[in-house]
Amino acid sequence: MKISRKKFIHSSLIAGSALGLNACVWPAKPEKNKPSGSIVNQPIVLSTWRFGIEANAEAWKILSNGGSALDAVEAGVKVPEADPKERSVGYGGRPDREGIVSLDACIMDHLGNIGSVVCLENIKHAISVARAVMEKTPHVMLAGKGAQQFALEQGFKLENLLVEESKKEWEEWLKKNEYKPIANIENHDTIGMLALDQFGNLSGACTTSGMAFKMRGRVGDSPIIGAGLYIDNEVGGATATGHGEEVIRIAGSSLVVELMRQGYSPENACKEAVSRVVNLMNRRNKNIKDIQVGFIALNKAGEYGSYCVQNGFNYALKTSKEEVLIDAPFHTKIS
Ligand code: SD4
Numbered sequence: 001m002k003i004s005r006k007k008f009i010h011s012s013l014i015a016g017s018a019l020g021l022n023a024c025v026w027p028a029k030p031e032k033n034k035p036s037g038s039i040v041n042q043p044i045v046l047s048t049w050r051f052g053i054e055a056n057a058e059a060w061k062i063l064s065n066g067g068s069a070l071d072a073v074e075a076g077v078k079v080p081e082a083d084p085k086e087r088s089v090g091y092g093g094r095p096d097r098e099g100i101v102s103l104d105a106c107i108m109d110h111l112g113n114i115g116s117v118v119c120l121e122n123i124k125h126a127i128s129v130a131r132a133v134m135e136k137t138p139h140v141m142l143a144g145k146g147a148q149q150f151a152l153e154q155g156f157k158l159e160n161l162l163v164e165e166s167k168k169e170w171e172e173w174l175k176k177n178e179y180k181p182i183a184n185i186e187n188h189d190t191i192g193m194l195a196l197d198q199f200g201n202l203s204g205a206c207t208t209s210g211m212a213f214k215m216r217g218r219v220g221d222s223p224i225i226g227a228g229l230y231i232d233n234e235v236g237g238a239t240a241t242g243h244g245e246e247v248i249r250i251a252g253s254s255l256v257v258e259l260m261r262q263g264y265s266p267e268n269a270c271k272e273a274v275s276r277v278v279n280l281m282n283r284r285n286k287n288i289k290d291i292q293v294g295f296i297a298l299n300k301a302g303e304y305g306s307y308c309v310q311n312g313f314n315y316a317l318k319t320s321k322e323e324v325l326i327d328a329p330f331h332t333k334i335s
Pocket of ligand 1: 190
């Protein structure tokens with residue numbers, strides 16, 4: 001049986017991940033003018049962190065039934081949004097320093113349609129509100145009270161998003177009142193999801209409650225098109241997780257897509273974006289040990305990759321053959 005290069009690479013990556021190796025082994029040097037590869041009529045979905053496994057499974061129900069990448073990413077990220085045990089997305093998310101859960105989300109489709117909400121309160125499915133902004137308004141971003149008012153007009157229901165556990169953590173945090181985000185999954189992990197459907201179309205979604213105990217009104221990268229998420233259907237898509245301030249500083253996801261346009265493999269594009277994060281940290285005399293930023297990327301040919309600042313970030317991948325969690329390669333090992 002003839003195995004296509006792409007299938008071979010994917011199988012190797014997955015085998016590598018099963019062996020505990022960093023899964024992505026794209027060439028170290030950027031491949032400028034690399035052929036874009038064949039359009040694979042095989043759906044694929046990838047998303048950030050461990051909870052991406054369940055989210056991908058939901059997205060897969062749509063992708064495997066011939067549905068669109070847009071429907072898939074929305075349905076997928078709604079899974080952690082609805083789960084009170086996931087403490088950094090949607091219902092159950094950790095609050096800001098005033099004790100209020102506020103959500104950021106955005107969505108982008110293959111035509112360049114975009115929608116986003118920032119500082120949305122008391123509405124669980126921020127991603128669906130972002131999609132409604134995209135489809136039902138002349139705008140691309142709604143914030144705070146206006147976003148909530150729009151959501152209510154669209155039939156979304158007000159809910160208390162602060163679960164008892166998050167409330168207790170916040171009360172504990174208030175005792176010291178010290179703002180120090182922890183680098184990996186302890187107090188923030190956004191879900192960013194990228195999907196390619198059977199029509200060869202890409203879409204992405206990104207949703208979060210942001211940094212735990214953030215200042216009221218703080219907005220991270222996740223709802224900002226070009227920072228937390230970017231899709232160009234001619235090239236590929238990228239999404240980010242981690243310290244939003246650092247992702248915004250380099251217009252991260254847009255940068256990853258532009259690098260792929262220049263011929264970088266998905267992993268090398270993520271790697272270059274990470275090195276820009278690190279460079280800017282160095283220039284400002286900041287310690288990269290204090291931050292985490294991770295990117296995942298998917299190109300039009302169905303090739304994927306990831307890179308992060310420090311060890312600890314992983315992402316979930318689902319295809320017709322595989323369902324795996326992959327450790328992202330990293331810039332610096334921090335124990
Ligand atoms: C933010 N990027 O609000 C989000 C948080 C996150 O892993 O992704 N944490 O800055």
